[in-house]
Amino acid sequence: MEVVSNMNTGLSEESVSGIQRAIDEIIGEEHVTVMFRDRETGEVLYSHRGQHPMRPASNMKLVSGAAALGILGESYRMKTEIYVDGNLENGILQGNLIIKGGGDPTLNKEAFIQFATKLKEYGITEIVGDLIGDDTLFPGETLPPGVDDEGETYCWGARISAITMSPDGDYDASSIIVTAEPGEIGEQPSYKVIPYLSGHEITNAALTVAASEENTLEILRTNDTNQIIISGNLPQGESAKNWVSLQNPTINTLQFMKHIFEQEGIAFDITSAVVQGTVPSSATLIYTHFSPTVAEMFPAFMKFSNNSIADIFVKLIGHEEQGVADYESGLKSVRAYLEQLQIPIDGWQFVDGSGLSHSDRLTSEGITALLHRLQAEPYFETFFDSLPVAGQPDRWVGGTLRERFTESEYENRIFAKTGYIWEVFCLSGYVVGDSGKEYIFSILLEGYEEGIPYIDRGLAEMVKYL
Template identity: 85%
Template sequence: MDKGLSEESVKGIQRAVDEIFGQEHVTVTLRDRGTGQVVYDFRGQHLMRPASNMKLVSGAAALAILGESYQLKTEIYVDGPVENGVLKGDLIIKGGGDPTLNEDVFVKFASKVKEYGVTAIQGSLIGDDTLFPGETLPPGVDEEGETYCWGARVSAISMSPDADYDASSIIVKAEPGEIGEQPSFQVIPHLCGHEITNKAVTVAAGEENTLEVLRTNDTNQIVISGNLPQGESAKAWVSLQNPTINTLQFMKHIFKEQGIAFNGTSAIAQGIVPESAELIHTHLSPTVAEIFPAFMKFSNNSIADIFVKLIGHEENGVADYESGLKSVRAYLNQLQIPAEEWQFIDGSGLSHSDRLTSEGISALLFKLQEEPYFKTFFDSLPVAGKPDRWIGGTLRERFTESEYENRIFAKTGYIWEVFCLSGYLIGDSGKEYIFSILVEGYEDGIPYIDRGLAEMLRYL
C-alpha cells in the first residue's frame, strides 16, 4: 500500500484512526506533498459530506475560471431628466453580486450621483438584482439557520457590515445595564429597515450568559432575548430579510446624510434597468485574490455561493448553482481529479447533500501546487494556532502548542455532526504532506480530528 512510510508508521497511523475515530466515522488520505504519492489511505474513496471543505473546490475553481484579477461590478443608472438638481425619475442600482459593498462605498455612490448634478430624487430607488435568478435562500439552509449570517440569502445586491465580508448581514452588539434592566444595543452599520424588540435582561456578574439575537424567518423582526451578565457583552451577526431591499434602505439613508433628498413618495423597490436609463457610474469590487483571504480564513458561505453563480454566468450565461457547478465539475475533470461520483448542491458545503472524498480532495490539493494562482490559494488557508485572526482564521484556537507552530495550513469544515480538515502539514520528520480528514457522526468532532492529526504527525 505504501512505499513512502515505514510499516511501523502506517501501523501507528492506523491505530490512531481505529482508536480515536472508529472505522465507520472517518475517511483519511495522506499524500507526499512533493510527489503526490498516497502514503496512507483509509476509506479514501468513501463519499462523505465535506461541509466547508467544499470551499477548497469552489475557491480553486473561482481562481481558475474567474481569475485572480476578476472584479465584481455594481452600476448606477438614472432614468429621467435632471432639472435644477432634481432627478425627475428613478435612480437604479444594478447589482453584480459584490459582497464587499459597505458604508464607505455608498458614500462614494452618493458623491458620484451629486457629481452628475443630482441633489434630489423625485422618483424611486430601484434595485436590479436579476443577475442571480431564482430563490435567494441557499439550498442547505434550514429554518433554524436562516437568521444567521452563515445562512444569509444570496442576492446580486447586498452589503457587508465589516471587512470579513459576511454579505447580507448586520451586526447587533449588546452591553449590560443595571441588574434587572434591558441591555443596550448597537446595530452595525444600520437597521436597514428591520425592527428590534428587546426582551433581554441584565443579570449579575457570574450568571450564565444566555443572550440571543434572532431574526424571525421571512420578517424584518429581530428579537433580543435572554440574560446578559454585567461585565460581559454579546455580538451577533443577523441575516438580512431581503438583501436587495435592505441594502437599498441603508443606501438611501447614506444618500440623505450626504445631502441627497428624496421625495416623500419615493419608494424602494426591485426592478430592471430600462433601456431609457443612462449609466453614470460603475463601481468595481476588490479583486477575487483580495477577497480570497476573508473567504477562506473565515469560511464565508455567501462568497462561496457568489463565486459559483458568477462562474455560471461567465461560462454558461446563467448565474445560478446548476450552471456554475457544471463548470466546477468540468474544471475538476480538466485537472484529472477523480470526482465522477461527487455530488454538488452549493458552493459552500452547507448542504447535507454535498458529497466528496478525501482521496479526491487531497488530489486537488496536490494538483493546485502547479497552478499560477496557488500562492493566493495557499496563503488564504488558516494557519493552525496563530492568534491573529487574519492568519489563523478558523484554526486560530486549535493546535496552539508551540510544537505545532507553522506546521498545519488547512481548511476547516463544520455542519451538524460533520467535521472536516484538509490541507498541508509538516510531519515530525520535517517532511511535508497533504492530508484530508472527513468525520461524520459526532456532535463535536473537533477534539477527535485534533487528537487524531496530532497522533498522525508523530509518524510522518
C-alpha cells in the first residue's frame, strides 16, 4: 500500500492517519485511488495508490476541457455555413440549399429563425431543390466509443455529428426532450416534444393510474430506429421528462430546420428532400453563423457534465492541430498538450473526451498535477468557475454537486468535477480543509453500484484532517 505524506507542508502524521482511516473504514482501500496536494505549492501531501491508473468517467472532462481552453482558446467559435447552388429568380431558388456543419452543439430554434431571416434577406422565399447537410467535418463513426446499443438511445450516449441541435440552453446536443402529463385514470397521458419531433414517431402505450400507484413510465427510443415508445403507468399528480437522442443528428436537425424555415415563410417544393451530401464547388456561401465561444459554453459543459461537447472539443482539436476532426487526431494533440504542461501521464490512456468509455485510464497523481498547473494559465478563471460548487441549489452554480454536501459547514468549500459510469464514481477538484487551508484532491473509485455515499462520507471525514 502506497502512502505518501510531506511533513514540510504541514500535514501531520495524525492527519495522514486520519485520512487513511477514512479510506480503510469508509471507502475501502483496494477500490480507490486518492491524492491530496497543497493548492499553492502543488506538493503531494497524501497519496493512496496515486499512480494507479483507474477509469476516470467524467473526470476525463477535466482533461479534454483544459485542452480545449489551451488549444482552441476561450474565444474559439464553431461556424455553420449556408450555401446556395442554383439560380435565384423572383425569390425562387432553382437548386439546392446546403448547410455545412462545424460541430456547433448550441444550434437551436432561435438560430434556425436567424438562418431563415438571412435567407429572406438574400431574396429566397421558395426552394425548388433539396436541403443538404454537409457533416463531413467529422469523419467516421458517429457513435462515441464505449456507447453500446442500449446507450445509443439516451442523450448521454448521443451520436456526434458536425450538424446537430440542442433542445435548450444546457446544450445536450443531438437530443430532444419528451414530457408526459397524466390524464384521467385509464386514459393515455398527454405528451409534448421539445423542440420538435424531427422525423421521429411516437407510440403512446402508457396509461394514467391513480395517485397511489407506482410510477413506471418510460420514454425511450428503440435502438437504431426513429420509433419513440412511451410505456408504463403515470400516476395522477406526477409527470415525466426524458431526453431522447436523435437517430440521425444530421438529418433530424435538418428536418427541424426545414420546419422552422417553412414557419418563417420559406416554402419548399413538394419534391424537395432532406439529405446528406457535400458542398459542391459551384455553390455560393451566403451566410456564416458563429456559435458562442468555448468560454461561454464551458459552464454548461462542466456544470452538467455534457458528453457531446467533450467529444466535439476533442474532434475540433484534431481538426485545428492535425487537420483531421476525429478522436485519434484530437487525443494525440491532447496528449501533447499534457506533456507540454509536464503532467505525469504514465499509464494514461484515453479513447474519447467524455470518459464514457471503460477503456479510459487516468491517475489521481496526474489529475491533481493538472489541476495545480492550470492555476498558472490565463484561462484558469474560466475553468475554475465552471466547476460544480457542492451544495449550491442553483443548478448553474451547483451543477452535478448541487444535492451533495448540502450541510452549511461545506458551503463554498468544494469545487469539483463529478464522474460516473457503471461501477465507477469520481470526484476531483479543489477543497478547503477544516483548517481553512486550500487543497487539490482526486478520488477515483471503482467496484460499487452506488459509490457516491462512499466518496461523500469519505471526503467529509478527510477534510477534518486538512
